[in-house]
Amino acid sequence: MAGKTPVDLVPLPVDEMLKTVLRTNDDPRRPVAEEFINKRRRDVLGAAFTALMLAPPSVAAAEPLVTLPAPPFELPVLPPVSGTWTVMVGVGGEYKPDFEGANRSMLSPVPIFAIRRAGSTEQFRGPRDSASIALIDFGDLRAGPAGKFVPSRKANSYSELNGLGDVNTAVELGGFVEYYPVDWFRTRGELRQGIGGHHGVVADLSADFIVPVIQRFTVSAGPRFTAETTKATSPYFGIDAVQAMATGLPIFDAKGGAHSVGAGAQVSYRIDPQWEVHSYVEYERLLGDAAKSPLVTVRGSPNQTTFGIGASYSFDIKIR
Amino acid sequence: MRRSSPCANFATVVVVAVSVGACAMIETRETKLQAVKTVGIISAVGDEMSFARMGLTGPNNASQSFPIGSWGLDDLIVQQATAALSGRFQVQPVNYPRAAFAAIKDSPIAPVNLVRGDPFKKLVQTEVSPQGLDAYIVITKAKSNFGNGARKVEGIGFISYGTLLASYSQIHALYEIRVLDGKTFDIIEKMAAPPLDNVATVGLTGPSRLVDESFSPSTGDPVRNENLHGAITDLIARSLSSTLSDMHLAAVR
Numbered sequence: 001m002a003g004k005t006p007v008d009l010v011p012l013p014v015d016e017m018l019k020t021v022l023r024t025n026d027d028p029r030r031p032v033a034e035e036f037i038n039k040r041r042r043d044v045l046g047a048a049f050t051a052l053m054l055a056p057p058s059v060a061a062a063e064p065l066v067t068l069p070a071p072p073f074e075l076p077v078l079p080p081v082s083g084t085w086t087v088m089v090g091v092g093g094e095y096k097p098d099f100e101g102a103n104r105s106m107l108s109p110v111p112i113f114a115i116r117r118a119g120s121t122e123q124f125r126g127p128r129d130s131a132s133i134a135l136i137d138f139g140d141l142r143a144g145p146a147g148k149f150v151p152s153r154k155a156n157s158y159s160e161l162n163g164l165g166d167v168n169t170a171v172e173l174g175g176f177v178e179y180y181p182v183d184w185f186r187t188r189g190e191l192r193q194g195i196g197g198h199h200g201v202v203a204d205l206s207a208d209f210i211v212p213v214i215q216r217f218t219v220s221a222g223p224r225f226t227a228e229t230t231k232a233t234s235p236y237f238g239i240d241a242v243q244a245m246a247t248g249l250p251i252f253d254a255k256g257g258a259h260s261v262g263a264g265a266q267v268s269y270r271i272d273p274q275w276e277v278h279s280y281v282e283y284e285r286l287l288g289d290a291a292k293s294p295l296v297t298v299r300g301s302p303n304q305t306t307f308g309i310g311a312s313y314s315f316d317i318k319i320r
Numbered sequence: 321m322r323r324s325s326p327c328a329n330f331a332t333v334v335v336v337a338v339s340v341g342a343c344a345m346i347e348t349r350e351t352k353l354q355a356v357k358t359v360g361i362i363s364a365v366g367d368e369m370s371f372a373r374m375g376l377t378g379p380n381n382a383s384q385s386f387p388i389g390s391w392g393l394d395d396l397i398v399q400q401a402t403a404a405l406s407g408r409f410q411v412q413p414v415n416y417p418r419a420a421f422a423a424i425k426d427s428p429i430a431p432v433n434l435v436r437g438d439p440f441k442k443l444v445q446t447e448v449s450p451q452g453l454d455a456y457i458v459i460t461k462a463k464s465n466f467g468n469g470a471r472k473v474e475g476i477g478f479i480s481y482g483t484l485l486a487s488y489s490q491i492h493a494l495y496e497i498r499v500l501d502g503k504t505f506d507i508i509e510k511m512a513a514p515p516l517d518n519v520a521t522v523g524l525t526g527p528s529r530l531v532d533e534s535f536s537p538s539t540g541d542p543v544r545n546e547n548l549h550g551a552i553t554d555l556i557a558r559s560l561s562s563t564l565s566d567m568h569l570a571a572v573r
Contacts, residue, residue, distance in 0.1 A: 082511040082567065117464070119515030121523035124468045135430045139472045182381060183374050183469045210469070212375050212483040218468065318566070 067318040084118035084318045092278075092310025099153050100236055101286060101293065102160065103301035112312045124210055127264060127280045127308060128224060130190055132176045139180075146176040146190050150197060153236065160299040163246030167235045170197030184210050186222075200232025200256065206264075221265035224284060230256035237293035249294040260284040260304070274314050282306045352501060352508045353568060356454040360414030361401050362444070363459040364421030365495045366393025369552075370477035371537045374466055377482060386542045388476065391549055394418060397459055397495075397556060404561045404570040405457070414456070416448045421460055440498060441505045453502045457569070462496040462512040464525040473524070476552055478537050489533055491548070493555040494526035497563060513563040516555070527559040 090112035097105050114122060132146035150170040155161040174192030181187075190204040208222035237254035244251045262284030270276045285291070286302040296302055372383040402411045424439045444456050461475035473479060474494060481488045496512040513526050535548045542548055564570035 082509070084514040117512075117525035119523050119528070120465055120525045121468045123465060123470065136428060137430070137470075137472075138428045139470055142470055178470070180470045182377060182379055183471060184376055186470075212467075214483050214485050215481075215488060 082319050084316050086116050086118045086120075086314050086316055088112065088114040088116070088122070088276075088312045088314045090276075090310055090312025092308055094306060094308045096306035097301075097304050098158050099161070100304065101290065101296040101300040101302070102158065102304075103299075104158075105305075110308065110310065112310055114312075118316050121270075124186060124208070124220065126188070126206055126208055126220075127266060127282055127306070128204065128206065129188065130172070130176065130192065130204075132190075141177070141179050143177040144175065146174055146192060148172040148192060150194075152197060160295070163248075164239070164243050164295070168197040170194045172202055174202075184212075186210060194232055198232045198235045200229040200234075202229075202232050202259075203227045208264075216270035217267070219265070219267050222263065224260070224262045224264055224282070226259040226261075226284070228256050228259040228290075230254070232256060233259065233288075233290055237290050237295060239294060249298060252289075252293050252295075254289040254293055257288040259288060259290050260286050262304075266308075275311065276314070277309075277311045279309045280307070282308075353499070356499075356502075356508075357410055358412055358453045358502075359405065359409045359455045359457055360412050360448065360450075360453045361398045361405075361457045361459070362414060362416050362421060362448065363394040363397040363401070364416075364418045365397060365459055365461055365493070365556075366391060366476055367418070367422045368476070369537065369542060370473060370475065371480075371542075372466075372471070372473055372477060373480045373482070374469065374471055375482040375487075376484060383473075383477075384537075386537055388543055388549075390543055391552070393476070393552070393556065396553065397560065400557060400560050401457065401459065401564065404564050408570065409455075412450070412453060414448050414450065414453070416444075420447060421458070424460070426463065438498075438507055441500065441507070444500050445505045451502075455502050455508065456500045458498045458500060459495055460498075462494040462526055464492075464494050465523075467523055478531075478535065478542075478548070480536065480538075489531050489536060490524070490528055491531050491535060491551055491555065492524050492526060492528035493552055493559065494524065494528075495556075497567060499567070499569070509567050509569075511563060511567050513559045514566070516558060527555045529555065 092110040092112055093107050094110050095105050095107045097103070116122060130146040130148040133144045134142040135144035136142065148171070150172060152169040153161065153167040155164045155166050172192035172194050174190060176188060176190045178186055178188040186208045188204075188206050188208075190202075192202045192204075194200050194202065203226065205225045206222060208220045210218060210220040212218050233254045233256050237252070239247070239249050239252040241251055243249070262282065264280065264282040266278060266280035268276060268278040282305070284304045286296060286304065290296065291302040367387065367389050368385045369388045370383045370385050373381050405411055420443060421440070424443070427433050427436075440458050440460065444458060445451075448456060463472050463474045465471070466473050466479060467481070473492060477492050477494075479490045479492065481490060494513070496510065498507055499509040500506070501508055515524065516527050516529065529551070531547075531551055535545065535551060537545065537548065561570060
């Protein structure tokens with residue numbers, strides 16, 4: 001501490017210290033005082049963060065952030081728009097294989113956005129679920145249209161695909177049915193027809209045990225199975241003569257059938273009515289011709305694992 | 321001089337037309353409410369109470385229902401709504417078949433609801449007397465999903481929610497309010513009562529609160545449970561005036 005004048009560090013509110021201690025820039029006591037003030041600030045922030053994490057989540061946002069005018073008409077099929085709505089925004093990250101069958105993975109950002117009636121929590125949704133709307137809703141049995149966006153696969157994006165053709169973006173449209181025999185167990189099936197990048201049919205089956213550990217902490221897990229027709233499998237796993245010449249891989253005629261089997265699990269924790277965090281892992285083992293494709297056996301892997309994590313913030317808007 | 325493209329012109333015309341149309345429709349809604357002088361209030365919320373076990377339950381988790389008509393909740397709702405609206409409207413008593421209003425359910429098949437339209441419109445037109453008031457305010461049961469599951473609850477009810485480490489009890493009073501034009505019977509305004517500010521974390525889209533096990537209908541005759549009766553009455557009383565003010569029908573809280 002050579003060259004520094006000892007100071008008597010009496011604990012004071014930070015603002016008071018700023019007024020009383022930091023009078024001039026050349027005061028020899030300034031570095032020590034600044035260090036002390038910064039430590040106090042860190043302590044205060046730390047205490048506030050701890051309190052925030054441990055606070056009981058008993059109170060929702062008391063006042064909506066925004067009030068918007070109600071639309072001038074209502075559709076009988078839809079619930080009334082007027083009222084308080086909760087908007088959820090957030091961001092997540094997904095670490096998943098570069099392409100289906102790849103043995104390398106990449107982290108990519110995932111936006112989170114949802115709107116729901118104030119007071120309600122988001123309905124259970126599996127990470128692999130397609131976007132869907134329940135037009136038929138008996139409570140334990142729900143059904144309706146479903147759709148999934150399958151991004152394009154560009155051959156020049158990854159070295160393993162060099163010499164293979166591009167596969168365009170596909171949109172899969174179809175329907176879903178889900179059934180809850182009890183509140184904590186969901187079974188879901190989807191059947192979708194591909195348009196664009198592939199023209200096959202994809203069927204997804206899944207089951208999830210949904211266990212609320214406490215009121216705001218839920219764990220879910222269950223098996224998955226996917227079957228595809230030849231037209232859905234071939235564009236991604238088939239290798240024609242030209243591609244075989246270009247890649248050195250053997251010609252392979254990929255047929256449809258059982259495509260993958262696996263399991264998934266996710267946890268979600270609501271810190272308070274505004275903040276929620278979640279994480280999930282999905283594992284699938286490619287089956288049938290998808291697993292036998294030289295793209296997978298020579299350059300990739302039949303084991304496909306996806307990790308995801310995200311955090312979201314919810315706020316209320318009022319429509320009146 | 322630079323000429324604007326036909327597409328831009330067309331887009332401008334469309335934007336202006338939509339804007340004018342929207343303004344006209346908004347004006348119609350506001351104008352309709354401003355023109356209302358006499359109203360009749362219909363309430364069909366409180367004939368029965370449901371009791372549901374949710375969360376980690378056994379396979380036999382069907383809801384039970386208990387009649388609570390003797391609590392007179394609908395009379396209370398009419399009385400409180402009348403008090404809240406009297407500053408702005410002339411509220412007139414109306415006669416209506418309460419059971420017929422309470423019996424109306426949404427179809428679980430959404431397109432069916434779209435095709436049949438709002439069922440209360442015809443009921444008010446044919447079953448309510450006197451006719452000829454400027455508007456009718458219809459208060460009926462609303463439905464909500466519970467938590468993140470698929471089960472729904474409706475109207476007045478008690479939920480016992482089990483988790484792995486704890487269980488919770490919750491009461492709810494879910495209702496929605498329609499304002500029907502007294503001449504055309506079109507819906508001028510419609511809103512479901514929102515959650516109270518002290519809403520619990522287990523989600524319901526309407527008024528609800530956590531309670532202890534002494535409120536449970538399973539511990540005896542729910543009709544004679546004064547705790548339960550008082551708590552439900554309190555939920556309705558606290559939410560009704562705020563919902564009416566959100567609909568611009570009563571003075572702002």
